[in-house]
Amino acid sequence: MSTASKTAGRVGSKDEPSVRELVEQATHTYIAQLQFRYAKDDPAAVAELAQLRRGAGRRSHEIPELWGIDALEKLAELMPKGTSDSGNREDAEEAVFLASTLWALHQQSRRNQNTHVRGKDLGGAVRALMRLKKTESADEEESTLRKRLVRVGTAESFRSVAVRLREIVMLLRTVPESPPLDYARLAGQLYRWQDRSARAGVQREWGREFHLAASPPRTGKGKNPGAEKGDVIDPTLGADEEEGAYGGYAAGE
Structure with missing residues (x-):
């Protein structure tokens, strides 16, 4: 696919939403409805969530039981x-599928908490978990949680991104009040990540999200330290070898 068509990602005229916006809309609409039903202990929603979890960390259409979710x-x-061209459509499907299945894994057994919350970004969720686990310190660079986020930022294939995001979601599940995540925003970022010309921008967003969450929100127009050039997750860090489908975690863990 051409860089121009993917970067613009327009569905029709310039006044119509971009593919990224449609990806986010589809993801939010689906998750918000299922999340509401799951909180009400709707048997169909409970069964659907259990089925969705099987796809966390996998590619769309890889599991026949999840075709046509x-x-x-x-x-x-x-x-x-x-x-839209077929490349845009396939990338959009991958992004929506991965975000939805990761949410299902995150939401598991949490009837009284919504784990999909708009405005809660990936970097902020990792930072919030660090606070809950009290791992923020002077040696923050050695934090296992920070390293997990860096691994997402340095992944070289979509499958690696999927596996490493699954690892982060599994860590988010380790605390009673799990930090929520905006899975619609994540889906939009995953869609853009699949375009090499946009990938560095997505990596920079993840890095800035993490650093901006280090201090309370600031008012006014002053520069936030987290907005500096060095906030991008360093792409020169070595990527690990390709992981298995579940990154070392057993299905359903």
Whole structure:
């Protein structure tokens, strides 16, 4: 696919939403509805969540039982045939599928807490978990949690990103009040990550999210230390060897 078509990601005219926006819309609509039903202990929602968890860390269409999940159906409704090239559509499906299945893993057994909350970014969630585990200190660079985020930022394949995000979600689950995450925003970032020309921008967002969450929100127009050039997750850090489908975690753990 051409860089221009993927970067612009427009569905139709310039006044219509971008593919990224449709990815976020489909993801949010699907998760918000299922999250509400799950909180009400709807048997169908409980069963659907259990099924979705099987796909966390996997590629879309890799598990036949998850073909045609509602999240992808909603995306298909928003992206009618002929409005986008096949590459854009496939990348959009991968992003929606991964975000939805990661949310299902995060939400497991949490009837009284919404783990999908708009405005809660990935870097901020990792920072919040560090605070809960009291690992913020002068030797922060050696923090296992920070290293997990760096591994996401230095991943060289979408499968590696999927596996490493699954590892982070598993860590988010280790505390009673798990830090929530905006899975719609994450889906949009995952869609953009698949375009090499946009990948560095997504990595920079993850790095800035982490650093901006280090201090309370500031008012006014002063520069936040987290906005400096060095906030991008260092792409020169060596990527690990390709992990297995579940990154060392057993399914359903």
